[in-house]
Amino acid sequence: MDASEVEFLAEKETVKIIPNFSLDKIYLIGGDLGPFNPGLPVDVPVWLALNLKQRQKCRIVPPAWMDVDKLEEMRDLERKEDTFTPVPSPYYMELTKLLLNYASDNIPKADEIRTLVKDIWDTRIAKLRLSADSFISQLEAHAKLDNLTLMEINTIRAFLLDSLNCMYKLRSNQQPGSSKGQFTDF
Amino acid sequence: MPCERKPMRYGHSEGHTEVCFDDSGKYIVTCGNDGDVRIWEGLDDDEPKFITVGEKAYSLALKNNKLVTASSNNTVQIHTFPDGDPDGILTRFTTNATHVTFNSSGSRVAAGSSDFMVKVVEVSDSSQQKTLRGHEAPVLSVTFDPKDDFLASASCDGSVVVWNIKEQSQLISLPLLQKTNDISNAKSLCRLAWQPVTAKLLAVPVESKVQLYERGSWDHVSTLSDDLLTQLINVVVWSPCGKFLAAGSVGGSLTVWDVNSKLCVERQKHEKGFTVCDLAWHPSGSQIAYTDTEGCLGLLDGLRTSTSNTTNTATKAAGTKPGKDYDALFDDDDDDRVMDEGLSDTNSPVKKPVTGDDEDDDDFLMPATGRVRNRVAILDDENSLDTGSLKLGQDKFGDDDDTGSGIVPAAAPLVPLRPAYEGPMPTLPQKAFQPGSTPAHLTHRFMIWNSVGIVRDYNDDQDNAIDVEFHDTAVHHAMHLTNTLGHTVADLSQEAVLLACPGTDELASKLQCLHFSSWDTNKEWMVDLPQGEDVRALCLGQGWAAVATSALMIRIFSIGGVQKEIFSLPGNVVCMVAHGEQLLIVYHRAPGFDGEQALGVQLLQFGRRKRQLIHGEPLPLSHRSYLSWFGFTAEGTPSYVDSEGVVRMLNRSVGNTWTPVCNTRETCKSKSDHYWVVGIHENPQQLRCIPCKGSRYPPTLPRPAVAILPFKLPLCQTSTEKGQMEEQFCRSVLFSNHFSFLSSSGYEIDEDAQSQSQKNQQELLMKMFALSCKLEREFRCVELAELMTQNVVTLAIRYASRSRRMALAQRLSEIALEKANLIQEEMPEEEEEQDYSSVRRPSGSGQSEAAQGRQSSRRYQEEEEEQEEEQREEEEGQEMEMDEASETKKRMNPFAKDAVSPVKITLTPTNKVGRANPFKVLGSGKPSSASSQPRVTNILDNMTASRKLSPLSGPAGKQNKNPVLKPLAPRPKTKTQSTLLQMSGTKASNKKTQVNTLPAADTHKQPEAPPPASPADNTENKRPKTGFQFWLEENRKSITADHPDHEETDIIKEAMGRFRTLSTEERLSWTERAKNGDTADLKKRKRAEGGAEGAETEKGQAEADENSAKKKKSLDPSSKLSAFAFNKN
Secondary structure: OOHHHHHHHHOOOEEEEEEOOOEOOEEEOOEEEOOEOOOOOEEEEHHHHHHHHHOOOEEEEOOOOOOHHHHHHHHHHHHHOOOOOOOOOOOHHHHHHHHHHHHHHHOOOHHHHHHHHHHHHHHHHHHHHHHHHHHHHOOOOOOOOOOOOHHHHHHHHHHHHHHHHHHHHHHHHHOOOOHHHHHHHO | OOOEEOOOEEOOOOEOOEEEEOOOOOOEEEEOOOOEEEEEOOOOOOOOEEEEOOOOEEEEEEEOOEEEEEEOOOEEEEEEOOOOOEEEEEEEOOOOEEEEEEOOOOOEEEEEEOOOOEEEEEOOOOOOEEEEOOOOOOEEEEEEOOOOOEEEEEEOOOEEEEEEOOOOEEEEEEEOOOOOOOHHHOOOOOEOEEOOOOOOEEEEEEOOEEEEEEOOOOOEEEEEOOOOOOOOEEEEEEOOOOOEEEEEEOOOEEEEEEOOOOEEEEEEEOOOOOOEEEEEEOOOOOOEEEEEOEOEEEEEEOOOOHHHHOOOOOOOOHHHHHHHHHHHHHOOOOOOOOOOHHHHHHHOOOOOOOOHHHHHHHHHHOOOOOOHHHHHHHHHHHHOOOOHHHHHHHHHHHHHHHHHHHHOOOOOOOHHHOOOOOOOOEOOOOOOOOOOOOOOOOOEEEEEEOOOEEEEEEEOOOOEEEEEEEOOOOOOOOEEEEOOOOOOEEEEOOOOEEEEEOOOOOOOOEEEEEOOOOOOOOOEEEEEOOOOOOEEEEEEOOOEEEEEEOOOEEEEEEOOOOEEEEEEOOOOEEEEEEEOOEEEEEEEEEOOEOOOOEEEEEEEEOOOOOEEEEEEEEOOOOOOOOEEEEEEOOOOOEEEEEOOOEEEEEEHHHOOEEEEEEEHHHHOOOOOOEEEEEEEEOOOOEEEEEEEOOOOOOOOOOOOOOEEEOOOOOOOOOOOHHHHHHHHHHHHHHHOHHHHHHHHOOOOOOHHHHHHHHHHHHHHHHHHHHHHHHOOOHHHHHHHHHHOOHHHHHHHHHHHHHOOOHHHHHHHHHHHHHHHHHHHHHHHHHHHHHHHHHHHHHHHHHOHHHHHHHHHHHHHHHHHOHHHHHHHHHHHHHHHHHOHHHHHHHHHOOOOHHHHHHHHHHHHHHHHHOOOOHHHHHHOOOOOOOOHHHHHHHHHHHHHHHHHHHHHHHHHHHHHHOOOOOOOOOOHHHHHOOOHHHHHHHHHHHHHHHHHHOHHHHHHHHHHOOOOOOHHHHHHHHOOOOHHHHHHHHHHHHHHHHOOOOOHHHHHHHHHHHHHHOOHHHHHHHHHHHHHHHHHHHHHHHHHHHHHHHHHHHHHHHHOOHHHHHHHOOOOHHHHHHHHHHHHO
């Protein structure tokens, strides 16, 4: 899975916008959207919100968790705990990226939020690496990781699977007299 | 001792707040529940410096540039002043300190704590502490003896103790107070105060009096009290000179006594009546700062105490003081007191209670000298209400006299100041405001936030600018204006921005209009108001603007700047709002008393016929609240919000009463949270507001987001299922009132929504019916059934019979019969109406002018009958159905009246000419189920019904001809969707509506209800034959040949087009033919139709699903009922 695909999935999340136009309900395969009343908040998928924003048809209301105080709290908790803490949104990284890239003027303290989310992300990826490391070094067969987001799994997947495959190959070759080893000799 | 009470301002978050002045008197220093100490350079300082001392600050004291605070971390800290650098911890307690105070030299600090201890600490060396133990409950307050020997403290154990500091021993303990277990439970804070300078007296607030104890002997020497002061006194402070004592009470009274004469010299009331929790006297003695438990800071200015020893000549007399106060209450613009004396005197409370008691009181209180002139003044005062001419001179005389006496307290008989009046006190009338604006003193504020957009005002040091922003950018792009004129009020509509500034000495008050929708190049106009007249409120309607001025005038301008109307208002305006053609004005009817506002409301309607709909009736408000928002719903119903958060809406169906529809405070999480309402929509039911944390209005930044609250009528027992459904039903009925209003005033309405709400109502009724059935409340069932439409009653009957309630079913069937009879009566009348009119049609259509004349005369009759809006609506619906083809066209383009006018002109007389013909009623076969008994009454009913009905064609005609048939702003839906599919959709729903609202045509129209029946046929059947129809019959074949694939409606359209191309003579001849051949034809037609009816009904039933079957029940109800009755027997 590609990061852009994950981002694509994230665009299905809803976000509140304040439109500056008037439009009746629109009926889409994914569900009905609207009605859009100027000045009245309405929930729309991120893809539509960004599209409207780029056409200057709306203001985006940042999600409740996209707030400096709350993120700081979350970051501190993330740093304190050894395990993964629950994240505000399963697509927090993608949403932050998307919204801050296209609608930073509607989000107060955008830079601080960017830094905080990056901090949280870094902390979590570091934890993930650590746990992957201990997973391999302790020769565990399985491990359970809670509260991981799709994007995080995605970043480690390619590396982890490849390396596990390699390890497996190396280990299975190491053992002398194993059937596989002999087989290759043929 | 006249003083001016400055308006309160927000200082800290809610809770105990303390205040003091710095040594120079330059700064006011406050501390509060938010843990900040704020340093204000004056009451108007908008950005005070602040020092954060902890999570909460309980008390503060300031001397020698050292700021001592008691904070929530159980310490007493020092900060430098005014820099605010921490300067160490003075002492600690095991719980928080409750009160800290300096001694007179500033060398020591005393602190009382909730851990029952009092500590005295040297400021220079905090290790030198003296602890005073002995209280058995938290210490309320402490005060130093100015000579530094003693210390007095009050505690929750009910005692006031005087300590010897050196020996750390109790000198005396006085059990004066009520015992409580904690500060938070104490009724009064009991802040003691020791007389400065002489140190002779210790003031102890005991309930509503202040007891004075003498130093040394500790004897109770005197008591200060005031008749008007009935609440507990919270805090007392001495003036710096030691001659006056000020007290603040739980109920918000501020009282100042002259200690020598023991007379009250000043009496003020907190503007909202909150508890005063601290007072501080300015070092010069001319001001008192006070704070309340809501965190607000106030100031009394202009006290003249310190100068009291120097004789004062040309100052304001003590005698005028109450007059001035109240004068200020009533009219804050009058600076010229002397000129205004007549007014102020009549307003003064001294005069109001003209009772014998007062006189006695006065006499009793009059000091030994008993000055005659004063007495004269008093007597005169008593008469002043009726003797106007004499009064002025006399009063001046008395005033002069008091000038001297008021200053020298010992000799001063402050007699006129003793208003022994104990009745309700007038409240400060609320100032004029613009709904949807934030207070004018803010540097960044909303001038208005309404459904169109936002106007913001930035008033910095650098620039003064106005930003106009539209919610819908399609209206206009955002605007940025420099505010050189200093505009303070604004309104915004789809057409223009209206701004106004108050006048100054040189410049007149100006009104500026940015008419951005104007099609010429001049987009702006400006008007100067006459000198001395200020704009107080303004609003924009559709095509006009209204301005209320300080001269109690309403001026109406056209949107282009033409002065159109001017009229006077009975009182000072509070606010003004407009919507379409409606103008609503709220003003002060009279002074309110005891915190209430007495507001009156006028609702005017402009347009073709100007009239007043609400004639200055009182506006209901919650107790002790004021108006905080007024506006129209998007659908045009006036509604408002008071400061208690109750939203009320005009109920036009119950004689213009006001119904509470929501209490926004119920949804608030904390006491200090509020909702700032920006708009109300009836369909869908939305209350749009901005949640404000800890304030009444939002800041401009960060940009507040609108939230939506649901409505909830405060009915009883809404937790039960029954209550819930009743609430829903009432709400639905209330919120669908606007349909009838809109249609009666010529606006188009959303029929879909209307039929939807009616359907909902009927469903709710049915549910309530089922619930009552379950609860065995049969009487209630019947009551509910009376509200139902006839179709739903039949359902109810079925329900009742199925649940084996025969008695109920029996009664219901009676109701159903009644309803059916009603229908039967109306139906033949309708038919006959048609017959009648068809005979007379040619004359009607030929002389459409005459018809119009008749119509307009009818319109006047109709105006009176406001109660019958419902029926009007029915009539409307009926007519809508009748000219469906034209109607749909009309909906698409409401302005293209010409296109449809031929049809309409022939139609309008149809209803109008219709008059009851009792013979015809008897003649047309009545269903057998109807007994002969009702038939007799029928004739009478019929007549009244027809009388009712006949004027109703007025509005219908009016609607057609009304030139202001403009769609309301938020109604794009019907306009955008004009496909054929949609048309038939609306038609179907239209019919559904009728099934509900219009049982009249029920049996007759039912068969047509299912969609298969072509609408054109329907129209033909019902509508009396017109020339066009004759022509159509003849030419139908050729049309169908030309357009074989067309549906019926299209054919009709086509035909209409063709018919219109015919010459006038040809058309006339067709009309002639219609006149002759019509009647017979119609009868034939009807019989044929009867046959078809059954078949069609079957089809309709088969098709209709469960839900629509309920609505579209198409069987003749009376026959069904008779069948039912038969079964039962």
